[in-house]
Amino acid sequence: MKKIISLLAVIGITIFSSCEGPEGIPGQDGQDGLIAEVIEVTNVSFSSSNNFTKTVLFDPPIFESDVVLVYRLTGVFQGKDVWKLLPETHYSPSGTLNFGFDFDFTVNDVDIYLVGNDLSTVPNEFKSNQVLRIIIVPGSFSKTLNTNNYAEVIKALNINESQIQKINF
Numbered sequence: 001m002k003k004i005i006s007l008l009a010v011i012g013i014t015i016f017s018s019c020e021g022p023e024g025i026p027g028q029d030g031q032d033g034l035i036a037e038v039i040e041v042t043n044v045s046f047s048s049s050n051n052f053t054k055t056v057l058f059d060p061p062i063f064e065s066d067v068v069l070v071y072r073l074t075g076v077f078q079g080k081d082v083w084k085l086l087p088e089t090h091y092s093p094s095g096t097l098n099f100g101f102d103f104d105f106t107v108n109d110v111d112i113y114l115v116g117n118d119l120s121t122v123p124n125e126f127k128s129n130q131v132l133r134i135i136i137v138p139g140s141f142s143k144t145l146n147t148n149n150y151a152e153v154i155k156a157l158n159i160n161e162s163q164i165q166k167i168n169f
Contacts (some may be wrong), residue, residue: 002153036157038164039138043110044130045169052114052127054169056134065139067161068105070112073131083133083150086112090126099126110134133164 039056046052062068062081071083089100112132114122135153137145146152 035138035161036141038159039134039136039167040131040153040164041132041134041167041169043169044132046114046119046122046127046130048120051095052119054132055109056112056167057109058107062136063139064107066107067137067139068103068110069104069135069137069147069153070110071133071135072101073133085148085150091145098122 034100041054041056044054046054070086072086072088073081075082075085087100087102090098092098096118099114099119099122101108101112102115103110105111114127116122119127133150135157137153137157145156
């Protein structure tokens with residue numbers, strides 16, 4: 001009796017495991033990769049004539065869920081650019097706010113501006129010929145990034161220097 005049950009079990013498993021139903025309709029293709037964008041803006045100057053603000057338009061507009069990061073070139077170390085994430089704050093020796101860089105964005109543009117008590121006293125090295133990089137990060141990806149490190153962001157988004165759009169003001 002045990003042999004008959006075992007034999008029927010083996011036959012049943014063989015029959016049911018080799019059956020194949022009709023193939024379903026194909027699903028939607030997924031994204032091949034993240035759609036991130038980097039824009040480098042050079043020769044940016046902040047002055048009273050532009051209200052210490054520079055506006056960069058997005059063409060086409062970005063998605064509501066996208067996140068915008070702005071970095072300022074602060075120097076070069078061992079042959080590599082040093083990028084600082086905005087907002088960036090500079091304090092006076094007494095510990096009060098002297099000035100800083102900040103930004104806000106919409107789906108259509110990003111405004112980058114200087115903030116502070118008396119912007120006319122900000123040294124020219126911070127107001128003239130600034131280089132900024134604007135990174136548009138897909139919203140679904142932005143939570144996993146260490147945004148303080150420009151190099152990590154660029155690497156995670158798989159962006160190389162040749163893909164960076166250049167705008168000269």
